[in-house]
Each structure stands twice: as structure tokens, then as C-alpha cells.
Amino acid sequence: MKRTLWISGLLILTLSACSEPTPRNKAVYLLLDTSGTYTRELDKAQHIMNYLLATLDSGDSMAIARIDSGSFSEKDIVAKTTFDLRPSTANAQKRVFKRKLDDFVDNVSKGSAHTDISGGVLQASEYLNETGAGHKYVLIFSDLEEDLVKGHIRDFTIPLSGINVIALNVTKLRSDNVNPRDYLQRLDNWEKRVGEGGGMWRVVNDLERLDRLISN
Amino acid sequence: MYAELLTIWSDQPGISLAIWLAALIFIMYLGRKPAHQLIRSVGRTIHAAFRLAARSTMSLETRLQKRNAEVILSLGKDSTERSIEREFHRVNAVVSRDLSSYPTLHRQISDTINKIEEDYHSATDSPPLPPAWLEAVESIANIPQSGDATVGRILESIKKTVKQAHAETQKVYEKSSLERHKLLSGMQPMWRKLALVLGQVKDTIDGLDERSKLIDEQMETYQAIRAGEERASRLLTSSSLTQFFISGLVLFIAILGGVINFQLIAMPMSEMVGGTSQIGPMRTSDVAALVIIMVEIAMGLFLMESLRITRLFPIIGSMDDKLRKRMVVITFVILTILASVEASLAYMRDLLALDREALTQSLSGIGVVEAEFRWIPSLGQMTMGFILPFALAFVAIPLESFIHSTRTVLGLLAVVLLRCIAFVARLLGSVANHVSKTLVSVYDLIILLPLGVEQIFTGTRRRRENDAQPADSVTAVIKE
Numbered sequence: 001m002k003r004t005l006w007i008s009g010l011l012i013l014t015l016s017a018c019s020e021p022t023p024r025n026k027a028v029y030l031l032l033d034t035s036g037t038y039t040r041e042l043d044k045a046q047h048i049m050n051y052l053l054a055t056l057d058s059g060d061s062m063a064i065a066r067i068d069s070g071s072f073s074e075k076d077i078v079a080k081t082t083f084d085l086r087p088s089t090a091n092a093q094k095r096v097f098k099r100k101l102d103d104f105v106d107n108v109s110k111g112s113a114h115t116d117i118s119g120g121v122l123q124a125s126e127y128l129n130e131t132g133a134g135h136k137y138v139l140i141f142s143d144l145e146e147d148l149v150k151g152h153i154r155d156f157t158i159p160l161s162g163i164n165v166i167a168l169n170v171t172k173l174r175s176d177n178v179n180p181r182d183y184l185q186r187l188d189n190w191e192k193r194v195g196e197g198g199g200m201w202r203v204v205n206d207l208e209r210l211d212r213l214i215s216n
Numbered sequence: 217m218y219a220e221l222l223t224i225w226s227d228q229p230g231i232s233l234a235i236w237l238a239a240l241i242f243i244m245y246l247g248r249k250p251a252h253q254l255i256r257s258v259g260r261t262i263h264a265a266f267r268l269a270a271r272s273t274m275s276l277e278t279r280l281q282k283r284n285a286e287v288i289l290s291l292g293k294d295s296t297e298r299s300i301e302r303e304f305h306r307v308n309a310v311v312s313r314d315l316s317s318y319p320t321l322h323r324q325i326s327d328t329i330n331k332i333e334e335d336y337h338s339a340t341d342s343p344p345l346p347p348a349w350l351e352a353v354e355s356i357a358n359i360p361q362s363g364d365a366t367v368g369r370i371l372e373s374i375k376k377t378v379k380q381a382h383a384e385t386q387k388v389y390e391k392s393s394l395e396r397h398k399l400l401s402g403m404q405p406m407w408r409k410l411a412l413v414l415g416q417v418k419d420t421i422d423g424l425d426e427r428s429k430l431i432d433e434q435m436e437t438y439q440a441i442r443a444g445e446e447r448a449s450r451l452l453t454s455s456s457l458t459q460f461f462i463s464g465l466v467l468f469i470a471i472l473g474g475v476i477n478f479q480l481i482a483m484p485m486s487e488m489v490g491g492t493s494q495i496g497p498m499r500t501s502d503v504a505a506l507v508i509i510m511v512e513i514a515m516g517l518f519l520m521e522s523l524r525i526t527r528l529f530p531i532i533g534s535m536d537d538k539l540r541k542r543m544v545v546i547t548f549v550i551l552t553i554l555a556s557v558e559a560s561l562a563y564m565r566d567l568l569a570l571d572r573e574a575l576t577q578s579l580s581g582i583g584v585v586e587a588e589f590r591w592i593p594s595l596g597q598m599t600m601g602f603i604l605p606f607a608l609a610f611v612a613i614p615l616e617s618f619i620h621s622t623r624t625v626l627g628l629l630a631v632v633l634l635r636c637i638a639f640v641a642r643l644l645g646s647v648a649n650h651v652s653k654t655l656v657s658v659y660d661l662i663i664l665l666p667l668g669v670e671q672i673f674t675g676t677r678r679r680r681e682n683d684a685q686p687a688d689s690v691t692a693v694i695k696e
Contacts, residue, residue: 025492050579059492085490087483087568091575098579 026214027061027133028052029124032078033142034066034108035115042105044169044207045141049101051210058083058090061131064101065120067142068112069149072119078104082131115147118154118193125160125197136163137214138199143171144186160199165190166213167203244659245666252656259652266645270638277634284627285449289441291620292452296438298527303431307424314420321413328410335403339396453624460621466614470607474509477558477604480597481505484564509608512554516609519547526616555605562601566594 030052032045049064056062063080065071079100083090121138128136138160144167148154167190176183187203194201204213225235244251440448485508486501493500521532522543532543570590660667 024494050581054576054579057491058486059490085492086487087491088487088571090491091571094575095578 023132023134025059025061025131025133026056026135026137027128027131028056028063028137028139028214029127030062030064030139031071031117031120031124031141032064032066033115033117033140034068034112035147036111038143038171039108039111041141041169041171042108046101046105047207048139048141048168048210048213050098051213053094053098055214056083058085058087061133062097063124063127064104065123066104066108066112067115067117067120067140069114069116070119070152071116072123074123076120076123077127080127114149115142115145116149116152116154117142117144117146118148118158119152121160121165122158125158125163128163135214138163138165139168139213140165141168143173144190145173158193158197160194160197163197163199164214165194165199165201167201168205169207170203170205241663241666245663245670248659248663251659255652255655255659259649259655262648262652263645266641266648270641270645273634273638273641277631277638280627280634281631284624284631285444287627288452288456288624289444289449291456291624292448293438293441296434296441300431300434300438303427303434307427307431310420310423310427314416318417321417325410325413328406332403332406332410335399335406339399339403453628456621456624457628459617460625463614463617463621467611467618470611470614473604473607474513476600477509477608478502478505480565480601480604481508481558481561484561484568487564487568508554508558512551512558512605512608513611515547515551515554516605517612517615519544519551519609520612522547526612528612528616528619551605551609555602558601558605559598560601562597563594566597 030045030049032042034042052062059082061080061082063077065077068076079097081093081097083093117140121140124138128138146154167187170183170187172180172183191201204210222229222236223232225232437448441452482502482505485505486499489500489504491499491501495503517526517528518532520526521529522535522540524533524540527533532540535543
């Protein structure tokens with residue numbers, strides 16, 4: 001009887017040790033709209049990135065990509081990294097990351113002709129799923145007005161299962177002022193698309209309230 | 217259902233209720249005697265059961281108290297034995313250090329005394345005797361001069377010779393006196409030395425005397441413990457309680473020290489084992505930091521055991537002296553290494569904090585500000601990191617006291633608890649008994665009306681019987 005108890009205890013311990021731990025790390029993919037007049041908003045994106053760098057920790061992943069005419073491409077990724085497990089190395093990686101984004105923002109001279117947000121979101125989804133992080137976020141820094149190149153097909157459901165999609169700084173267009181329903185319609189459309197893909201949708205326009213952006 | 221029952225006798229609930237009540241009271245009146253018996257027997261049974269429980273609990277409490285006394289006397293005996301042993305060790309140390317050289321000391325004192333005696337004898341004053349012929353010459357010299365010049369010259373010559381002989385004798389005497397003085401002054405340091413040696417012997421003997429008094433006191437306590445005296449048990453319990461609170465306080469301080477230590481090394485530990493991996497709900501770096509602290513405490517325990525300051529592990533205490541000394545060295549070296557690791561981790565923590573601060577400043581757009589006197593907190597953290605492990609090593613001493621005194625405190629608490637249980641059981645038993653008595657009275661109160669009627673009838677019949685009894689007796693007398 002005693003022996004059986006011992007063996008059972010050991011088995012329980014072994015099994016509990018072997019069970020797959022739930023990942024607690026985060027992965028963030030920041031999409032920056034570089035089309036048209038939105039390029040003027042990029043300095044705000046730097047503010048967001050600084051907040052993210054200060055918030056993310058060892059083991060977390062982060063990538064920044066631009067939204068241009070055809071965003072479903074690795075070439076559009078400006079910088080990506082997974083922070084090292086050692087805090088000192090992670091700090092060094094953050095410095096490098098910041099420098100890369102600063103260079104990118106400084107060198108953006110003119111905006112792209114078209115805006116392929118869906119392609120960027122799809123690319124983000126792929127990247128985030130590859131990281132295997134416990135909490136995945138796509139931050140879209142854009143006015144959400146999609147303008148695809150003729151022939152590009154994006155009218156399908158984007159797989160976003162378990163991914164939080166957060167639209168940041170969704171600026172109102174000139175036409176939105178004439179008919180605000182366009183703006184609301186745009187947000188509704190995106191919410192619907194994200195919901196269909198299995199993701200969670202949020203909009204954060206007040207950049208002073210970033211503290212709850214990627215909180216669990 | 218209830219409404220139907222209520223209107224079974226009449227459509228008016230009041231009347232129906234009254235009929236129900238009357239029926240109930242009547243039934244209760246009929247079953248009065250068995251109901252009384254039932255209530256009283258239930259009350260008595262509960263009372264007896266609780267009394268039995270109380271008695272059993274008190275018996276258990278007595279046994280526990282006896283066991284507590286045995287444990288505390290055993291602990292006291294052990295502690296007193298250790299004290300006596302320690303005192304004997306000290307006496308042994310004094311004897312082997314100071315009195316082992318006593319034969320040499322004795323010889324030294326004897327030699328010194330002999331030397332002083334010899335010198336004393338040598339220093340005896342013995343005035344030199346004049347030459348033997350001097351008396352004859354003196355007699356001739358004292359002959360009165362008859363005026364003869366030749367005789368006068370001879371006598372003058374003799375006088376001169378006598379004076380010369382006196383002067384020479386005086387000179388010899390002075391010389392010998394000087395030598396005696398030299399001898400006497402040479403005796404002075406010997407006296408001092410003798411006094412010093414005797415003073416040392418006196419101090420040693422006094423120390424031994426004090427120790428022997430202490431041993432006597434300890435022996436008295438030991439004898440009282442062995443005899444199982446109540447006073448000894450009380451004193452030991454009181455001492456144990458004091459130990460419990462004092463060691464508890466020291467352990468609390470040690471825990472605070474441990475928490476500070478943990479804070480010092482947990483963050484830099486993530487540089488070694490990674491900052492994200494987890495063991496259960498805890499981060500691996502935190503677990504690693506805790507393990508280091510626990511290992512330090514364990515090393516401290518082993519060190520104290522090896523030094524025979526504590527006696528938590530009898531196997532270490534009973535080790536061969538050589539092996540035990542090796543263990544002292546090994547545990548001390550490990551402790552020093554761990555302290556050095558902690559000091560370096562504390563320094564790394566400071567560097568990491570500095571780096572993080574610089575990064576935050578750069579991310580928020582503020583230029584990196586170089587703080588002045590940064591070396592002071594760095595040095596402070598390193599020192600703390602080095603000292604805290606050694607401080608934690610001493611936790612073994614209060615821990616031992618705490619463990620020993622906890623047994624006594626828990627025993628006392630268990631006794632108090634058992635007493636409370638016995639009291640509550642006795643109280644509940646009495647309450648059940650009295651409640652049954654009250655219920656009997658309440659029962660009678662409910663059936664007051666039929667009881668009253670019964671009493672009236674019983675009273676009337678009794679009166680009638682009493683009235684009829686004298687007439688019957690008169691009739692009997694007449695018949696006779």
C-alpha cells in the first residue's frame with residue numbers, strides 16, 4: 001500500500017513536470033501606414049514604439065512593418081526581434097531596434113501610392129503565429145482606408161484566431177467630415193473582418209492612454 | 217395541505233385551530249408520563265455522554281500534561297548536561313593551561329625560596345674579630361710611659377700597629393657589609409617574582425573556585441530535574457516560553473533579512489537562468505535565488521553543527537573530531553564562495569538597474585543623466601550581498617531554540633485546548649440536563665388546563681375520602 005502511494009506520488013510529480021506550460025510571453029506586430037498624408041503621423045508611431053520597448057520584456061517578440069501598395073511581403077518588415085532571455089542583452093536589442101525605427105522614420109520621404117492593410121495584417125498574423133507567443137497583438141497605425149492595387153485580391157477571411165487587433169490613431173479623412181458614417185462604416189467593416197477571422201478588435205485613438213494597450 | 221388541515225373541523229380557521237389545539241392538549245395530557253420520561257431520559261443521556269466525553273478529554277489532558285513534563289524535563293536535562301559538560305571543559309582547559317605546569321611552577325618557587333634562604337644566610341652580619349695577638353699588644357701599649365724614650369718609641373710603634381690593624385679590620389668589615397647589601401638587594405626581584413607567581417596561582421584557583429560554584433548550581437538544577445521536581449518543571453516551561461518568543465523574534469528578523477537578500481539576487485539571477493522560464497507559478501530566476509539562500513542557510517546549519525554550537529543533527533555532533541573540523545572548513549569555504557557570488561550578483565543588479573534606467577531615459581527622449589556617487593549604493597549592495605549569507609548562517613542558533621521550544625508551546629496549547637473541550641462538554645451536558653428539566657415544566661405548562669381540572673378532581677376525591685374515613689371508623693367501633 002505504501003509503495004503504491006509512493007509510486008503514484010512520483011508519477012503525479014513526473015506528469016505535472018512534463019505537462020506543456022502555457023506560454024506567457026507576448027508578440028507585437030506594429031503596422032505603420034506610409035501612404036499619402038499619413039506619413040506625417042509617423043512621429044506618433046515612434047512614441048508608441050518607445051512605449052512598447054519599455055513594456056516588452058525578455059522572451060517577448062516585436063516587429064515593425066510598413067503598409068504600402070503590397071504589404072504581404074517580408075520586405076516590408078522594418079525590424080523584428082525576439083528579446084533575449086538575459087535582461088542586459090534584451091536592453092541592447094531594444095536600443096538597436098529603436099535606432100532602426102528612427103532611421104526608417106527619418107528616411108520616409110514620400111508615401112506609397114496604395115494602401116494594402118489586409119496584406120499587412122495577413123503578414124502580421126503569420127509572423128505572430130510563428131512566434132508561438134501566449135499573447136499576440138497586431139497594432140495598426142493607420143486611418144484604415146484601404147486602397148488596393150488593381151488585381152490584388154484581399155476579399156477573404158484573414159486567419160486571426162487568438163490575435164488582438166488594435167487600431168491606433170484612426171484619423172478622420174476629409175470625406176469623413178462630410179459624412180461621418182463613412183468613418184463608422186470603415187471601423188465596422190474592420191471589426192467584422194477581424195471577428196470573422198477569430199480575432200479580437202479594439203480601437204485606441206487617444207495615444208495618452210497606452211497603458212492598457214497590451215495589458216493582459 | 218396546511219390550509220386543508222386547518223379547516224378540517226370547521227370552515228372558520230379560528231375554530232378549527234382551537235379544536236386542533238384542544239385535541240393536541242388532550243393527547244399531550246394523556247401521554248404526559250411517557251413524554252416526561254422520554255424528555256428526562258434524553259436529557260440524562262446527553263448529560264452522561266458529555267460527562268463521559270469530558271472525563272475522557274481530561275484524562276487525555278492529564279496524560280498530555282505528564283508527557284509535556286517529561287519532554288520538558290528531558291530537554292532541561294539535556295540542556296543542563298550540556299552546560300555542566302561545558303563548565304567541565306572550561307575547568308579542564310584552565311587546569312590543562314595553567315595548572316599542568318604546576319610541578320615546574322612548584323620547583324621554580326622552591327628554587328627561589330632556597331636561593332632566598334641561601335642569600336639570607338650569606339647576608340648574616342658577623343663582625344670581623346681582631347687578630348689574636350692584638351690583645352697582648354694592646355696590654356703592652358696600655359703600660360704607662362715611665363719617661364724612657366726607647367720605651368716610648370716602642371709603645372708608639374705598637375700603638376700605630378694597633379691602629380693600622382683596626383683600620384684594616386674596619387675595611388674588611390665594610391667590604392663584607394657591602395657584599396651583604398648587594399645580596400639583599402639581589403633578593404628583591406626574587407621576592408617580586410615569587411609574589412607574581414603566587415598571584416597567578418591565586419587567580420587560577422579563584423577562577424576554578426568560581427567555576428566549581430557554577431557547576432554546583434548546575435548540579436543542583438540537574439538533581440532537581442532528575443528528581444522530577446515541580447519547581448524545576450515550572451522553571452523550564454517558563455524558560456521555554458521565553459525562548460520561544462525570543463527565538464521567534466530573531467527568526468522573524470532573519471526572514472526579513474532573507475527577503476532583502478532575495479531582492480538583491482533575484483533580478484540578476486535572470487542573467488544566469490533567463491528571465492522568462494518558469495517552474496510552476498514561479499520564475500526560474502526567483503527559484504534559483506531562493507535555492508541559493510536556502511543553501512546558505514543549510515551551510516550555516518552545518519557549520520554551527522560542526523562547531524557543536526547547535527545539536528540539530530546528532531550524526532554531525534558524534535562525528536570524529538578530525539572529520540568534524542574538515543566539515544567546518546568545507547562549509548565555511550562554501551559559505552564564503554556563496555557570499556562572493558551574492559556580492560557579485562548584487563553588483564550586477566546595480567549595473568542592470570543602471571542600464572535599464574538609461575534605456576528608459578533614452579526611450580522617453582530624455583538624455584541619459586549620469587548620477588553622482590553611484591559607487592556608494594554599488595558598494596553598499598555588494599557589502600550587503602557578502603555579509604547577509606554569513607548573518608543568515610547564524611539562523612541555526614535561534615532555529616534550534618525555536619524548534620525545541622515549539623514542542624513545549626504546542627504541548628501547552630494542546631493542554632489548554634483539551635481543557636476547553638472538556639469544559640465545553642461538561643457545560644453542554646449540564647445544559648442538556650437542565651433543558652430537559654425545563655422542557656418537562658414547559659410540557660406541563662402547555663397542558664395546564666387538563667392538569668388543573670385533574671387536580672381539582674383529585675383534591676375533591678381526597679377530601680371526600682378524608683371526610684368518609686372517620687364515619688367508617690365510628691361504624692366499625694359500633695359493630696365491635
